[in-house]
Amino acid sequence: MNYVQKALVAAAAIAAPVSAVAQEAGSLDEKVNAAFASVTGPFVNLIFAPFPGTSFPWIVMWLVVGATIFTLYFGFVQFRFFGHAIKLVKGDYSDPNDAGEVSHFQALTTALSGTVGLGNIAGVAVAIGIGGPGATFWMILAGLLGMASKFTECTLAVKYRNEYPDGTVSGGPMYYMKKGFAELGLPGGGFLAIMFSIFCILGALGGGNMFQANQAHAQIAGITGDYPGWITGVVFAVVVFAVIVGGIKKIAQVTEKVVPFMGILYVGASLIIILMNYDQIGAAFGAIFAGAFTGLGVAGGFVGALIQGFKRAAFSNEAGVGSAAIAHAAVRTKEPITEGFVSLLEPLIDTVVICTMTALVITISGQLIVNPETGLYVLNEAGTAIATVGNTSGVALTSAAFGSAISWFPYVLAIAVVLFAFSTMISWSYYGLKAWTYLFGEGKASELTFKMIFCVFIVIGAAASLGPVIYFSDAAIFAMAVVNIFALYFLMKLVRRELNNYTRRLKAGEIKAYVH
Amino acid sequence: MTTKLVVGLDGHASGEKALAYASRLARLIGDCELVVAYIVEWSPFSFQTAEENAQRHKRREKEIDTAMERVVNPAVKHVTDSGLKARGLVRHGDVSDTLIAISKAEGAEQIIVARTSEGGFAKRFFGSSTSNLVMSSTVPVTVVS
Numbered sequence: 001m002n003y004v005q006k007a008l009v010a011a012a013a014i015a016a017p018v019s020a021v022a023q024e025a026g027s028l029d030e031k032v033n034a035a036f037a038s039v040t041g042p043f044v045n046l047i048f049a050p051f052p053g054t055s056f057p058w059i060v061m062w063l064v065v066g067a068t069i070f071t072l073y074f075g076f077v078q079f080r081f082f083g084h085a086i087k088l089v090k091g092d093y094s095d096p097n098d099a100g101e102v103s104h105f106q107a108l109t110t111a112l113s114g115t116v117g118l119g120n121i122a123g124v125a126v127a128i129g130i131g132g133p134g135a136t137f138w139m140i141l142a143g144l145l146g147m148a149s150k151f152t153e154c155t156l157a158v159k160y161r162n163e164y165p166d167g168t169v170s171g172g173p174m175y176y177m178k179k180g181f182a183e184l185g186l187p188g189g190g191f192l193a194i195m196f197s198i199f200c201i202l203g204a205l206g207g208g209n210m211f212q213a214n215q216a217h218a219q220i221a222g223i224t225g226d227y228p229g230w231i232t233g234v235v236f237a238v239v240v241f242a243v244i245v246g247g248i249k250k251i252a253q254v255t256e257k258v259v260p261f262m263g264i265l266y267v268g269a270s271l272i273i274i275l276m277n278y279d280q281i282g283a284a285f286g287a288i289f290a291g292a293f294t295g296l297g298v299a300g301g302f303v304g305a306l307i308q309g310f311k312r313a314a315f316s317n318e319a320g321v322g323s324a325a326i327a328h329a330a331v332r333t334k335e336p337i338t339e340g341f342v343s344l345l346e347p348l349i350d351t352v353v354i355c356t357m358t359a360l361v362i363t364i365s366g367q368l369i370v371n372p373e374t375g376l377y378v379l380n381e382a383g384t385a386i387a388t389v390g391n392t393s394g395v396a397l398t399s400a401a402f403g404s405a406i407s408w409f410p411y412v413l414a415i416a417v418v419l420f421a422f423s424t425m426i427s428w429s430y431y432g433l434k435a436w437t438y439l440f441g442e443g444k445a446s447e448l449t450f451k452m453i454f455c456v457f458i459v460i461g462a463a464a465s466l467g468p469v470i471y472f473s474d475a476a477i478f479a480m481a482v483v484n485i486f487a488l489y490f491l492m493k494l495v496r497r498e499l500n501n502y503t504r505r506l507k508a509g510e511i512k513a514y515v516h
Numbered sequence: 517m518t519t520k521l522v523v524g525l526d527g528h529a530s531g532e533k534a535l536a537y538a539s540r541l542a543r544l545i546g547d548c549e550l551v552v553a554y555i556v557e558w559s560p561f562s563f564q565t566a567e568e569n570a571q572r573h574k575r576r577e578k579e580i581d582t583a584m585e586r587v588v589n590p591a592v593k594h595v596t597d598s599g600l601k602a603r604g605l606v607r608h609g610d611v612s613d614t615l616i617a618i619s620k621a622e623g624a625e626q627i628i629v630a631r632t633s634e635g636g637f638a639k640r641f642f643g644s645s646t647s648n649l650v651m652s653s654t655v656p657v658t659v660v661s
Contacts, residue, residue, distance in 0.1 A: 260563055
């Protein structure tokens, strides 16, 4: 077992108040948990294998190197076209005659509803609990670099999507892998598309489903008291079933409208807490910068902070993973690259803004125990994570941090977590379905099969304990990134061609804004 | 030069009142064309699910077809049968903003809408949409009661 896995085991262990419900809930939960852990173990070990002789997981390096290469290859596109991306989202370049089609704003917010969620609340807490506040620095850096990965994949997703005669669209990495490789005369595009689709289905069932159900249950149980996880799972499964199988769109539509406001409320509450403790902002940023390079006594030192920061950023904003590309592919635009520009705002909002808010609140709240003499963080008994007030971790740590400043906020947070979890599940059910139909063909029977499997995994996710679920969720999502980034290296020249062409026409005034 | 009047329809009885008034006005003017418009209320800043987005183009086409078939075409036929010139169109967007945009694009002299109706379009027109139209329009607006 490598360092990261040990650390995660410890995180799961100190998450006892959170996951105790699932762990103590009786034989059914225990059986589900044990069976799940044994089945997924080898896959998890492969994805998180460290470089020989180090504790550095190769997958983290894979993501960082990918994002850095895309950033350099496109000449820091995330900064050069930031202003243009904002104008596109505002609709300045939208043709009024296309009114009624999916707008850039809608594609962006739909993709965001799949990424903003537990990764921002629970994931950040896990990163800081294990890697210390310094993990935040690496998380922000990963977010900024990830903007270029997102730009690349979303441009391709729109360019190579399938448009059917009835007007519906299907797009995503599996489509650009197959069509893009064929366009370049390269072999293997079809194989990569199949691999990606398999991992996307696993990711949809893991991070997009089980992790969400698991943490939503933990939140509800934290308020109502212990009860078996499968009960939450069944309730969630029934509601999700009603939406994705029963076609009761009202539930999803209401959620889609409520979730953005919960997001704004979350950021608003974070800002209030940060401003209430304005005298500690300097110290918090000091801890973030100092911790980024020294670790401030955290197990694993700065490498531990770096690993956690990059990992949780990737898990949260999914840049390079390819999931959001499926959502962005639905936009109606004559210029695929415009959706790439818009999508680069996603890691910025998700990671650089929202995750940083969570990190600052946790750091400022005093939930992380510091040795007053040395100024270093005190580790827990196992020595693998920072000791916290009340031994909390994950979403419970975030909740405690908010609760220390606004006593009633944990209740709002609980509602937000449940809604975020639900919204993420709905988004990922669509991503998984697109991968499924890519493999098995479009059709009612095929779609229903996937949707039924998806609902069953909600129950499993709610019943299993945090450890195996978080391993599997991470592993499946990162496996998507392995295939996706590999394909992007070959296809990025197509994006650069689009970028150069668009930039030339923009400068020449051929692409005009409709709103001035 | 042909005078153009934009008539906002809502698919209800009150819309017919606006159309009747516009027809009367067109006869008085003489060389006049009615641009009969139905606006499907839509905002590019609403929140949608991924599945809704994937279906959006198909639904938009269906919305346009339905509005043309049920509201606009019968109205245009009614007007042309009476010997007047008329054209129909369906647009998506904010009701008042879109009617103003149509009036600008068509070079219309006036926009004619009904004040109240029941449900649907009425909710959109009742109150703020009508007020916005009256306040923001660059051409005269007649609100038929």
